[in-house]
Amino acid sequence: QPVPTQPPSSSASPGESARLTCTLPSDINVGDYNIYWYQQKPGSPPRYLLYYHSDLDKGQGSGVPSRFSGSKDASANTGLLLISGLQSEDEADYYCMIWPSSSYVIFGGGTKLTVL
Amino acid sequence: QVQLVQSGAEVKKPGSSVKVSCKASGGTFNSYAFNWVRQAPGQGLEWMGGIIPLFGTTKNAQKFQGRVTITADESTSTVYMELTSLTSEDTAVYYCARGQNYGDHVAPPFDHWGRGTLVTVSS
Numbered sequence: 001q002p003v004p005t006q007p008p009s010s011s012a013s014p015g016e017s018a019r020l021t022c023t024l025p026s027d028i029n030v031g032d033y034n035i036y037w038y039q040q041k042p043g044s045p046p047r048y049l050l051y052y053h054s055d056l057d058k059g060q061g062s063g064v065p066s067r068f069s070g071s072k073d074a075s076a077n078t079g080l081l082l083i084s085g086l087q088s089e090d091e092a093d094y095y096c097m098i099w100p101s102s103s104y105v106i107f108g109g110g111t112k113l114t115v116l
Numbered sequence: 117q118v119q120l121v122q123s124g125a126e127v128k129k130p131g132s133s134v135k136v137s138c139k140a141s142g143g144t145f146n147s148y149a150f151n152w153v154r155q156a157p158g159q160g161l162e163w164m165g166g167i168i169p170l171f172g173t174t175k176n177a178q179k180f181q182g183r184v185t186i187t188a189d190e191s192t193s194t195v196y197m198e199l200t201s202l203t204s205e206d207t208a209v210y211y212c213a214r215g216q217n218y219g220d221h222v223a224p225p226f227d228h229w230g231r232g233t234l235v236t237v238s239s
Contacts, residue, residue, distance in 0.1 A: 034224070038226075040161075045213075045229035046211070046213075046226075051224070059225075061227065095161050097224060102222075103175055104175065104177055105222075106163065109160045110160040110161070
């Protein structure tokens with residue numbers, strides 16, 4: 001099963017932008033998949049943020065601020081979660097997810113974002 | 117508004133089974149798929165499987181084949197997840213998450229989540 005790879009941790013300062021990555025195995029092409037992103041704070045269930053396939057095919061979760069956005073880096077076979085104007089409340093774990101086939105979905109290992 | 121209310125925490129012995137429930141409200145139950153995702157202490161999210169109540173179709177992750185059974189009761193808008201042959205590695209928070217019904221396939225996104233049910237497996 002194609003497990004996405006996420007760095008365990010990332011950090012940025014308030015007001016700056018954060019760029020979280022979700023790298024797919026080399027045998028699948030990021031261009032073929034929606035990348036879904038979830039945010040989880042300690043003691044809470046995950047929250048759906050958004051999905052990104054392309055600039056023409058993307059969607060924001062209900063109530064999710066527009067400073068959360070998705071993108072892809074095809075050269076790195078990577079999906080990206082971009083968070084602009086970082087706030088202390090954005091400190092959380094972030095998970096990507098893909099739907100490689102109709103039979104299953106799979107999560108990345110998650111990235112802990114620290115807002116310094 | 118959509119709510120997924122899960123049953124309470126469980127403590128189980130190794131080798132036994134656990135059945136967790138998830139009652140949905142605020143949406144059209146049969147229009148969606150419902151999934152189970154677990155999270156071991158300090159670990160990431162792991163999809164276990166899902167069900168489309170409209171068709172009774174289930175999909176399970178390969179890892180849990182033969183050990184997990186997901187069912188739905190349309191009359192009470194409740195989804196159940198039963199996991200058998202428990203070991204200490206099954207100690208985790210188990211989440212119910214509403215997904216999409218794509219044809220007869222369980223599909224993302226998982227847009228609403230229950231609060232989770234802690235299952236502890238200990239002798």
